[in-house]
Structures are given as structure tokens and as C-alpha cells.
């Protein structure tokens with residue numbers, strides 16, 4: 009998911025709509041905005057589908073007046089996955105004795121089932137199937153006299169990944185869990201401020217990137233300026249390494265690194281680790297593009313667009329039903345026959361999850377007359393599900409959970425298949441010594457099975473570490 013908020017600008021909801029549009033790659037199922045205005049109070053709108061199809065309409069935006077607003081784009085990783093109801097669409101809103109508060113959450117809580125059960129037993133009435141709704145109910149149970157302390161209370165009870173943007177009548181609040189799994193950044197716009205999942209959304213509204221919210225930090229932006237605190241138990245940061253590989257936009261700056269440059273460097277590392285003689289390096293667009301550029305540069309093998317993407321399709325993976333995902337590959341990608349005919353082709357993609365994309369693409373490339381197909385993958389084999397906000401399927405559906413690299417190669421029926429090593433991936437992010445196995449700098453659980461936060465709910469459901 010993506011979160012965005014602004015305070016202290018005229019027509020804040022319009023800025024949020026623009027910010028969410030720039031974060032659309034983080035979630036395409038639905039979007040929502042809550043705005044506040046002293047005269048009109050809190051107003052909200054939630055819609056299925058793309059931000060640009062709804063939150064650009066004058067009639068809708070006029071219902072969201074005010075100088076403060078927050079918003080969310082949804083991609084379901086918990087609750088009713090792939091079956092989003094409008095009541096699951098964030099931001100969530102609660103009325104408290106000290107005034108209303110809206111909350112938008114990116115990440116996944118690993119103890120949400122436990123909390124929900126407990127809260128329901130004690131009288132909370134849940135409106136949605138979302139793990140994030142727990143936060144509002146926990147706030148309601150807190151005895152503190154102000155929102156900020158109630159948010160602290162609530163977030164010290166939840167476990168897992170959260171980057172939260174919240175809004176009261178006078179304040180914009182940003183919080184990141186103590187490991188900083190999901191990103192969150194601060195920007196300045198005129199006399200106001202913005203909070204965003206990624207810097208690319210600051211660029212779109214002309215805000216200046218100030219800094220990242222630190223893992224475990226809470227910032228409260230109000231009339232008194234910015235207050236920062238670290239209210240939770242401190243932990244070693246473990247930001248998601250997959251944000252660098254796939255999730256974030258390449259024009260964002262993440263952990264002080266250009267996402268594009270990291271991806272290009274992954275391609276360089278891959279070319280060093282797994283060279284192969286071939287005639288052409290092709291990205292699987294768009295997610296494989298920067299790595300393919302790096303691979304071509306390092307290997308000296310020409311780069312070409314052997315696969316053309318229809319830009320009017322969303323990300324296939326994020327279409328949650330199997331059937332749609334299967335068709336999705338063909339709706340979205342087509343082979344550039346004239347370029348690849350007779351050539352030995354290296355295809356570069358970011359990841360292999362179920363193997364659906366890779367298998368389809370390989371068929372398309374061979375049908376179009378390629379002499380050989382080699383796969384080079386910009387992440388290590390995805391052998392474990394993510395419980396922190398990326399929707400990987402159950403373990404059994406992950407190709408790498410049940411097959412060795414050689415079995416995967418056979419299954420995909422390609423000449424060669426190589427994944428970047430975990431050390432190579434760390435090197436590409438700028439950690440030259442590779443992964444420090446005693447104290448890894450990132451969350452890399454989907455590749456290593458080492459979960460920085462115990463997936464409590466999943467273990468209760470029978471998941472085995």
C-alpha cells in the first residue's frame with residue numbers, strides 16, 4: 009500500500025490525490041482520502057480502482073475541502089485478500105472525545121488476529137476485515153487525553169510492520185515501526201509539510217524531500233512545528249530489501265540510495281556472478297528494466313526491448329485472483345518479434361514467485377523464434393511468504409519453496425536460470441561486504457526465511473518457520 013498526507017496547504021486533498029497517483033504502483037485496488045477543514049469538519053471519499061479515475065473529478069474534490077488531508081492506496085495483503093470491500097478501504101476514521109482522527113497504514117500487523125479477537129470480546133465493533141482497523145480500536149481503549157498519546161499506546165500493542173500517517177484537526181502525524189520495514193519520508197511544501205511512502209510522490213507536488221522518518225520514530229507536525237520522539241522499544245532497523253528490488257519506484261530515494269541505481273547495480277552484480285554468452289539482453293518490463301541495463305553494460309551484450317509492455321495494464325501480480333493473473337501476462341506483454349528472431353536472449357526480471365510470468369514469457373519468446381532463452385533474476389529465489397505487507401502467496405505456491413534452482417530451470421524449460429546471490433543483492437544496495445549473517449541490515453525473510461518479527465498469527469494458523 010501507499011500512504012500520503014499534507015498539512016498547511018490550500019486544497020490539501022488535491023495534493024493528496026496527486027501524491028497517491030504517484031504511489032499508485034504500491035496499490036491499485038482502491039484509494040481513499042480524508043480531509044479536514046474547520047468549517048466543514050472531516051470529510052472522506054473511498055473509491056475502487058485508480059486514483060486518476062475518481063480523485064480528479066471536480067465534483068468529488070469539492071466534497072473534500074481543507075488544508076489538511078491524508079490518503080491511502082490499497083493493495084490487499086491481509087483481511088479479504090483480493091476481494092476488497094469498500095469498507096476495507098482506508099483511511100480509517102474514529103471520533104474521540106478530543107476530536108476525530110483518521111489513520112492510513114502501510115504494512116502488515118503480525119498479531120492483528122489475536123488483537124481483533126481480544127478487542128471484539130471486549131466490545132469493539134469492527135467495520136472492516138483489515139488488520140489496520142485494530143489501530144483505531146486500540147486508540148479508543150486508551151485512557152490518554154490526546155490523540156498523539158493514544159496513537160503511541162495503540163502502536164505499542166501492535167507487532168509487525170507499520171508506516172502510519174494520521175491526521176487530527178490540527179496535526180499531521182507520521183510513525184514508523186521500530187524496524188522501519190516499510191518506508192516513510194518527510195517533505196516540505198511552502199509553509200506546510202507532507203508525509204509520503206516514497207519520495208517520488210513528493211516530487212509530483214513540488215515538495216522538497218527533507219528526510220526519512222527514522223525506524224521507531226513518531227513525528228507530530230502541528231502549529232508548533234515538528235516534534236519528533238521515539239516512543240517504542242528500540243530495535244535494529246530491518247527495512248524491506250524487496251522495496252529496492254521491486255516495490256518502490258525507481259525514481260525514489262530509499263535509505264539514502266537511488267532505487268534506480270541499486271537496481272542497475274543488481275544487474276551489474278548478476279552479470280559478474282552469472283555470465284552467459286548471448287546476443288541480446290531484454291528486460292521483462294517494467295520491473296526488470298534497470299537490472300537489464302546494468303547487466304548489458306557490465307557484460308557488453310547489447311540491450312534491447314524484446315518485450316513490449318502495454319502501458320494501459322496494471323501490475324499483474326497485484327491482481328489477486330489466479331485466473332486474472334494468468335491472462336494478465338498476455339494482456340500486458342508482447343514479444344517484439346523483429347528484434348528477437350534467431351537470437352540468444354537473456355531475459356532479466358526482478359523475481360520469480362509462482363513462475364507464471366517467467367513461463368509465459370519464455371513461451372512467447374520461443375514462439376517468436378528466439379534461438380535460446382536464459383533467465384537472470386534480480387532477487388534470490390523467493391522461498392518464503394512475506395507477512396509484512398507484500399502479498400506473496402502461501403509457501404506451497406512459491407516455486408522456490410518446492411524446487412531447487414535446477415528443477416526450476418527444467419520447469420521453466422529454459423537454457424539457463426540464475427538468481428542473484430543474497431550477498432550480491434546486499435552489495436548492490438551499497439553494503440560492500442555483503443550480508444552480515446549475524447546482524448543483517450535488511451529484512452530479507454522472503455529469501456532467507458529469517459523473519460525479523462515473529463509472524464505470530466501465521467504460526468497460530470500452522471505456519472512453520
Ligand code: 5GP
Pocket residue numbers: 254292295323324325326357358359360361362363364365366390398399400
Ligand atoms: P510470478 O509470475 O513468478 O508469480 O511473479 C513474478 C512477477 O510478479 C515478476 O515479474 C514481478 O515483477 C511481479 N511481482 C509483482 N508484485 C510482486 C510481489 O509483491 N512480489 C514478487 N516477488 N513479485 C511481484
Ligand code: SF4
Pocket residue numbers: 189248249250251393394395396397398451452453454455
Ligand atoms: Fe520485504 Fe521480503 Fe521482508 Fe516482506 S519478507 S518485508 S518483501 S524483504
Ligand code: MG
Pocket residue numbers: 292293294295296357358365
Ligand atoms: Mg514484473
